[in-house]
Amino acid sequence: MIPLELKINSPRSLLSVTWDDGAVSLIPASVLRARSRAAQQVRADVEGKARSFETVTVTNAEAIGSYAIRLVFSDGHDRGIYPWSYLREIAEFSGLRNENG
Template identity: 45%
Template sequence: MAERPHTPWPVRLAFQTSHKRLRVSFDDGAVFDIPYALLRRESPSAEVQGHGPGQKRAVPHADQVRVTAAEPVGRYAVRLVFDDGHDSGIYAWTLLRSLGEAAHTRPAV
């Protein structure tokens, strides 16, 4: 029987309000700072992503939002609540990892 590859697991979420970012630390040593704006623009909710290909919606003023709450969803995700009222995005750990990797490779603004 083939062994399943290890999927990195988050060990710490730290909300850095003054920097408007979420720092996610994984059990493989990777640490990513994900801007709140990126989290809001890439929310996995149907409100943002639509219900099919090509339906993604722009999020006005995403660079101004803050996360006001976070709630665990089972053992696989976290639901983020933003100060603009958006609260329907459920961020799986794999999505946070890919957003962290994307944020890490983007040039600083």
């Protein structure tokens, strides 16, 4: 799956992804931050030190080639790279996927 459009809402708390199959995913910034694969976040998860990111917002987004997006969050975390397949997996996990677009 490849995204056709990525939008961050104006409070910067939600990423909207329109996929090439017509599905639209609405992914909260807090979920994206919690699901970061950056080493620091993975280690915290393994050690059972997961934090709540309810107030975290997306402050910047940058394309990584044609395969991923790098998100920067309001808590300073800037090492999260989200390949399209992983972004879709997060969307399906979060339960905020709109099949009708």
